[in-house]
Amino acid sequence: MIRKLKSGKYRIYSKHPDKETNKRKNLGTFDSLEAAKKHEREIQYFKHTK
Template identity: 80%
Template sequence: MIRKLKSGKYRLYSRKPDPKTNRRRNLGTFDTLEAAKNHEREIQYFKRHS
């Protein structure tokens, strides 16, 4: 899940909430939406190919 911050950057959050905190885990902050989408793609690839 990607959200735009007030600073104009984009933050990637985990899809499921963290069971300990009941909030979504921060998976990185990026300057552009493209960079955030690219990293999300990399994460999904890694989850299935590790």
């Protein structure tokens, strides 16, 4: 999940909240939406290659 911050940057959050804190994990902050989408694709690729 990508959200735009007040600073104008984009942050990737995990899709499911953490069970202990009940908040979503921060998976990285990026200057552009394209960079955030690229990193999200890399995360999905890594998760499914085992």
